[in-house]
Amino acid sequence: MRLLVLGGTVFLSKAIVAEALRRGHEVTAAARGTTSNPPEGATFVKLDRDDENGFAALEGEYDAVVDVARQPTHVRRAISALADRAKHWTFVSTCSVYSDDATPGQRVETAPLRQPLAADADEADPANYGEAKVSCEQEVAAGRGSDALIVRAGLIVGPGDPSDRFTYWPYRIARGGEVLAPGKPDDPVQLVDVRDLAAWIVDSTENGRTGVYDSTSTSFTRRQLLEAVAAGVGTDVQLTWVPQDFLLANEVNVWSGPKSLPLWVDEPENAGFMARDTSATAEAGLTIRDVADTARDTLVWIVDERGDKPWRSGLTEAEETDLLRNWHSR
Ligand SMILES: NC(=O)c1ccc[n+]([C@@H]2O[C@H](COP(=O)([O-])OP(=O)(O)OC[C@H]3O[C@@H](n4cnc5c(N)ncnc54)[C@H](OP(=O)(O)O)[C@@H]3O)[C@@H](O)[C@H]2O)c1
Structure with a gap:
């Protein structure tokens, strides 16, 4: 072709x-x-x-x-x-x-x-x-x-992502210890590994697929996400779930950018943002690898290729420590 x-x-x-x-x-x-x-x-x-x-x-x-x-x-x-x-x-x-x-x-x-x-x-x-x-x-x-x-x-993740959104989680969780987990454990998340999306797009060009598709995973929970990341990077962590109201009151940004927690959005305004029905896309053959594999490969990419450029998303170590201290002493 x-x-x-x-x-x-x-x-x-x-x-x-x-x-x-x-x-x-x-x-x-x-x-x-x-x-x-x-x-x-x-x-x-x-x-x-x-x-x-x-x-x-x-x-x-x-x-x-x-x-x-x-x-x-x-x-x-x-x-x-x-x-x-x-x-x-x-x-x-x-x-x-x-x-x-x-x-x-x-x-x-x-x-x-x-x-x-x-x-x-x-x-x-x-x-x-x-x-x-x-x-x-x-x-x-x-x-x-x-x-x-x-x-x-939907959110495209994995090695090479310039946005540092999903990337924050393998990077942070690989450090171990107590990890600030945003929102509720059962909040929905959706993402697609860049390699799976690329493969499906090339499949589609080969077989002439047309139509409109929401191209992301079926939704799963944020607890499953963070546990899969921990399994992928091989670290035991303690997740401390900090609710939305506390995070917003402490000026933590949703989704991306400085002082943010990626793959977290505020509810109820964004309760459907990562809870789309993607069954038609799954039927059309988009398969998404285990998040643990994505996390492991992303960590390898961080270490080998990302370099030490400033992080575009996530909390710094000091910001997370401060927030956890304030949460425990509230
Ligand atoms: N990242 C996510 O989570 C996410 C989520 C949903 C949808 N998307 C969509 O997924 C796609 C991501 O694409 P991507 O990862 O390849 O990143 P991208 O940043 O959208 O890539 C843009 C490409 O176009 C080229 N380009 C930009 N301006 C150009 C110009 N004036 N003339 C010619 N070429 C130009 C860039 O190369 P040069 O700069 O070298 O020209 C680059 O190769 C986008 O369509 C985005 O909207 C992304």
Whole structure:
């Protein structure tokens, strides 16, 4: 297969290139090359999607195109230049396109979407991410109708993740001792290992799958998550469950960023955020490895490759110690 990945130099799109190469496909990765390089064995085409004629650098026809763009203009240009030259089209979207994060058990067919991005909005602003992805999906639909695969990914985790969200947990738990566990043990979580998602996307390009899929695991509990991480990194820890109200009162951020606890969101506003009904995706063959395996491999990546750049998510050791002390002495 002749596969074109628009991206291919970081995390998910890089994993898709790696997986397709492993299966013997002929892969082109097209990006600016500012962040990193695609895996060895791929043909790299340097192009900038901010440039109206950027896609002129790509020639010929493709059996499949995979696009991970976040900006509608970038998607519109890709569709206009390539939609007629590709047999199969995958657009990687996100569960952030949904407008109702409060209701658990929602499905693709019935879950309401956010509004598309307003014409005068800044499409590069991360605050507009969900709306921009809705508009990106609309650009794909305008160019390909229903002849495309729309992958609405949940949290993508594993080796190479630049966001440090799931990564915080293997890193923290490997240190052992008393670990601050946020919220309630039975709170739902969902995630997808980057390698499993990449494999499923390459499967889909091979078998011509189209349609819209919430592409993440079935939901499981935060206790199962943290225990699986501990098993994966081989450390015994004591989990101290600290409720939402205490964490919010102490200015701990949900989800990501400084002084945050990843894979924790506030309820009831976000009770459905990691409790989507993904049974249709599981039926379509997305299988997700044991979280313990993801945690073990992520720890290896932290040690061997992540380097000592500042952490983008999680608590520092001092922040966690302070919070636990305050919790016990309340
Ligand atoms: N991470 C998550 O948990 C999560 C969850 C849900 C959905 N998603 C979705 O999953 C996808 C993740 O993709 P990813 O891991 O490959 O990361 P990404 O950061 O979305 O990758 C963007 C790719 O596009 C290239 N690119 C960016 N700007 C460009 C431009 N102006 N011209 C040409 N190329 C450009 C980048 O390379 P250069 O910078 O070198 O050009 C890179 O290869 C995204 O679609 C994201 O919305 C992610």
